[in-house]
Amino acid sequence: MKSFVAGVGMTGFVKPESREWQYWDMAREAGAAALADAGIAYEELEQVLAGYCFQPSTAGQRAAYELGLTGVPVHNVNNNCATGSSALLLARQLVEGGISECVLALGFEKMKRGALGGGADGGDFATSPVARHYGVMAAAHGFEATPPTAQIFGNAAREHMRLYGTTEAQLAAVGAKNHRHSVHNPHAQFQVEYSVAEVLASPVVHRPLTRLQCSPTSDGAAAAVVVSERFASAHGLQGRAVEIVAQAMATDTQASFASGRCIDVVGVGMTRAAARAVYDRAGLGIEDVDVIELHDCFSINELLTYEALGMCGEGESGKLVESGATTYGGRWVVNPSGGLISKGHPLGATGLAQVGELVAQLRGEAGPRQVRGAGVGLAHNVGLGGAAVVTLLRR
Template sequence: MRTKAYVVGVGMTRFEKPETRDWQYWDMAREAGTGALTDAGIPYSAVEQVPVGYCFQASTAGQRAAYELGLTGVPVYNVNNNCATGATALMLARQFVEGGASDCVLALGFEKMARGALGGGADGGDFATSPVARHYAVMAARHGFEMTPPTAQIFGNAAREHMERYGTTEAQLAAVGAKNHRHSANNPYAQFQDAYTVDEILAARTVHSPLTKLQCSPTSDGAAAAVVVSERFVERHGLGERAVEIVAQAMATDTEESFASGSCIDVVGQPMSRAAARQVYDSAGLGIEDVDVVELHDCFSVNELLTYEALGMCEPGESGKLVESGATTYGGRWVVNPSGGLISKGHPLGATGIAQVAELTWQLRGEARARQVADACVGLAHNVGLGGAAVVTLLRRA
């Protein structure tokens, strides 16, 4: 029989520009992992399994990182799913608990990155052999291939298509960046804590039109961790007041829909996100109308708009108007990316999905301080990676 799974402890480092601090990935993992265990009030010896997410380190780096927390001999799994790596590690932790294999699992994610834009995939390798070569081929067939950063290029071209199809404006795209930078001013874990106006964002250096630098997530160093436990463990250790339930979770990968249209909107993951969200709503018996706070994958401003539509927050083509209306910030219908999101909080690939859940856990417990969403009861996390995988997680205050 399935048991419920709960997050009872979270921790993360500050996300920082690469080479800012003299530390190694295992130092980051120790800080985040210790923070999660301390938050849960349990020792590492209680942990039975450890899925570890990262993209840029060598094989068994997960063991090297986990060994900083203890040498207990527990299984350690190395997870790599491009930008959806963190949420994938968390999903494994939930499955171990829900399936009855373990009562206490630590999901850990980290990344130590190089400065500069990402290449065609997490490995930055040759496009001919890249796992995302098929995705970029779709883009090239419609838009050509320019000498701009590849990931910015494919998302920038998705933005161009959205503008052509629906009349979305550059100011609406910039409004996403303005909102998320404004939110991050209250987040001590964020890589950037400066607020900008829409005009300032539009005036920033263009990375790939229409996207400017302040609408693009940066490369980042950092780590995040979450302790996932069974209902039995919660009761045995008296963790009811700390527990946040993982109500439902789903992963979707690319289908024919991703490639058939020849559209960058589809190839960057909107169909995957829509499918994962639908599975979560069906499983939970809840919908987006029940959600109070959202942490979604705004690797570029356009992806936040695409995700509004995929999650059912608005009809296709209405996402620009939605952000412009104030519906996705404090005082609106939802608060989206109170952490600052990837654009301003930062994006260390292996840590991002777990950091989203850390933020939602603090929000649902009422512990988010200056960025607290009033009366938050239900939160939704969305983490997506080209290649591709989209993970949607629904959380509820226990």
């Protein structure tokens, strides 16, 4: 059975505490926009998947109640930075499994200012779900007084530079590209263009990563309405619905920890496995994809993801971004929204915002950031701890 994204919506992503709202306000805004985009009422929903990381238990119900009080099941989803895409995956499974025909995936986050910590609540590493991941980092690189997430990805960047000759300028090129793309995205947290030199000159967070290569903490929400083919036909949605051709989630294996490298513990193996499963199920490959929204929490993760998705060989991603192959006029356009680095990164909403951007691109509704001729889009969302979700969409 096929599934389709019939409607998408999102708030602007903003700096925490810069807007007077609660998580249920942002969820109402994004959810109502997705329902309006699909042209359906909340009463037609059969289930709601609500994703978030930092709100309390049953926050999904509190958020969904802003949209309607119909008694439909509301399920709360928390999968670190891959929460939004995990909610979408569960919504798709409900539809493709024949359990429901119209489901809302809703993601939101109200965050605190400053860098994320290493625990589930930004706290104690001893009880952190990612203690094993940070243990690998500490054994290889020690532990410094810098933000822990930037530290583990920054150390992955150091490894990539040492192994493959990747340069600081190539890492900065990712940040420059994504900030340039976000200029045309009214929902982006940042809408300022920076040169490679300016990215390199911004304050160092954990060398070689500078501030303009790191995703910020953000407030915001995003949503998607997922429907069956029968529902789309009955409601006349075929003209705007975008098919979820294939989707897969992978988690860590022993190989993630065996090498002792940060490159492996930050999700490369998970991404590679999820991408391979998606390509096999879809009968398509990365060569068939036109536009990509991927998880650039830090510039190095965009480069690592190029390799894991098969866009280039191992160690060749620095040269790939430097060549212009991943921006307008190149082979793919990666992160036309500005990505996490510039669009922002409210954890529960990120994966759904990626899909929202791809739906706009595949419909030809992305305005000045439109990728010409976009027919197939790929979303990649990853969370340490770990989960990687890859989604292939087609109009």
